[in-house]
Amino acid sequence: MAEHTSLKVWLVPPLNRGGLQEQFEQTAAALAQLGVSVHVGDASAAAPNEIVHLFDAPAIFETLQQFLTARAQGARIVVNPVYWNATRFFQQGLAGIDEPRGAQADLEERIRHVQRQAEYAARKLIFCHADALLPLSPSEAALVAHDFDAPRDRMIIAPNGIGSVFAQPHSGDSFAQKYGVRDFILCAGRLDAVKNQLALLRALRDESVALVLIGKAETPEYLDLCQRQAQLSQGRVLFVPSLPREELAAAYAAARVHALVSWFDVAPLAALEAAASGCRVVLTSESGGRDYFGDDAWYCDPGDDLSIRHAVCAAYAAPANPALRERVVREFTWTHAAEQTKRAYELAQDAPRAEPDDYLAQAQSALAELAELAVLQDESRAQLWQEKESLARERDAYANGRVINTLNVLNRALKR
Structure with missing residues (x-):
């Protein structure tokens, strides 16, 4: 492995204000103590070969936008997957709690199904083509490798710490x-x-x-x-x-x-x-x-x-x-977490820059899934405008803020 004299890292903060925010703040502080040049901001600020660290993979569409932006900048990308297979939750956990009902039940069920497919395609693109991944445990690493065929040799385990x-x-x-x-x-x-x-x-x-x-x-x-x-x-x-x-x-x-x-x-x-x-x-x-x-x-x-x-x-x-x-x-401790995170940055810097053969195919798959989701959401909004204007406006904000924006960024990336 090459010697790394300095590391400039852009930490993209999570939208979540709970445990992820705690992890973000504590890791940033501990990295600074290790001499890493830490900057908080958007991936668009990164220069070629600088590190962009994405914390918020649960908000996968926003993370995909940041991922595509970082690639366009020529930056090295490190991602916290924060992933667990949620199949049981969707099959059992929502029963009787959050099930589609009413006139739009069938359409809502289709939207949820397509959204899960779009989320999977986005995660596969990110997890397979990030320069390094930071799972929180060996169990998470095994799931990411199994569910997405992500390369295990690009993963560094960085357990959570306590304040x-x-x-x-x-x-x-x-x-x-x-x-x-x-x-x-x-x-x-x-x-x-x-x-x-x-x-x-x-x-x-x-x-x-x-x-x-x-x-x-x-x-x-x-x-x-x-x-x-x-x-x-x-x-x-x-x-x-x-x-x-x-x-x-x-x-x-x-x-x-x-x-x-x-x-x-x-x-x-x-x-x-x-x-x-x-x-x-x-x-x-x-x-x-x-x-x-x-x-x-x-x-x-x-x-x-x-x-x-x-x-x-x-x-x-x-x-x-x-x-x-x-x-x-x-x-x-957060010091140990930061030490492991720094190892992932060094791994990312040494990663080969050749474009993997399957990147374009996976990006196009994500584009297709997002496009289908956008169409279904348009159909849902059209029905809602006839039933309840306030709810339709809420759906508009959700779709435009997450799916449509991501779709546009991905589409531009594929045209480069």
Whole structure:
């Protein structure tokens, strides 16, 4: 490998303000400490052979725009895939929660199907042709390689870290006094169908222990479902909005168990923070959590309420595990994550510049899928204008902001 005297990197920030934003901010700060020249901005600012680091692969259409822009600039591209196979979620997790209904049900179902195809095509293009990938765990790396045939030799594992506020001891007294609970079951994360809090509420309905859900609700409909389920619970249920880091650290310290029973969770940052605060940890089996915790956590099937209940109750009955806390604080640091990230930058700089034979074919496939999605969204908007003008305007904003813009960028890239 060639010697790298300096690295200038453009970090493209995520749209997501949750765990990805924390990862972005902490990684940027740690990279600067390692001497990397860090700049936050758009891929269009990059010069040839500079690094463009894309964090927000979950927002895949926006990431595709940045990817194509970076390629046009001649930059080297590093991507955090943040990927887990969501098939079970689409097949089971949305049942009874977010299913197409009404006059447009068939069209909406077609749109969702085509959108998933377009997202797959966009991910395949990015994951197969980035100069380096930064999976958060070996399990995620294996999935990216399997599902997209992405080259394993371009991947550097960069596990999540924990912030210093969570590595410090906390008593939990401030949270306990404010909310009147201690030794409760906690779930910290946005309230939505993916995080699966509704199943957690169902699974613990007959338990007398308090359950605290911390996080912003993504939709009022899902919040309503959870609140109605909470009314059936034997124990107390608290819904708490998103908290600043210090208050969240106090919540972890006051809790006994932290449970994330998501339909998928790539590498749950909240579980690391909770473990560093002394919580017993329950995780979904649909995640890379086992790569972090091994046998020091309890695992459950997100589609099986009994599995969730057994895992949470077993964790609650278990003694504290100080060794886990010490290991998490010692091993999962943002400095280590930044060191691995820097290795990926060096790998990207050394990557061959020859155009792979299949790039154009994959780009054209993504273009075709996006074009089909745009047509279906136009059809949907036309129907909505006849039914409800305000909803049609919302769909217009969504389509124009994500699909149409990406389609135009991809089309221009293929014409070069």
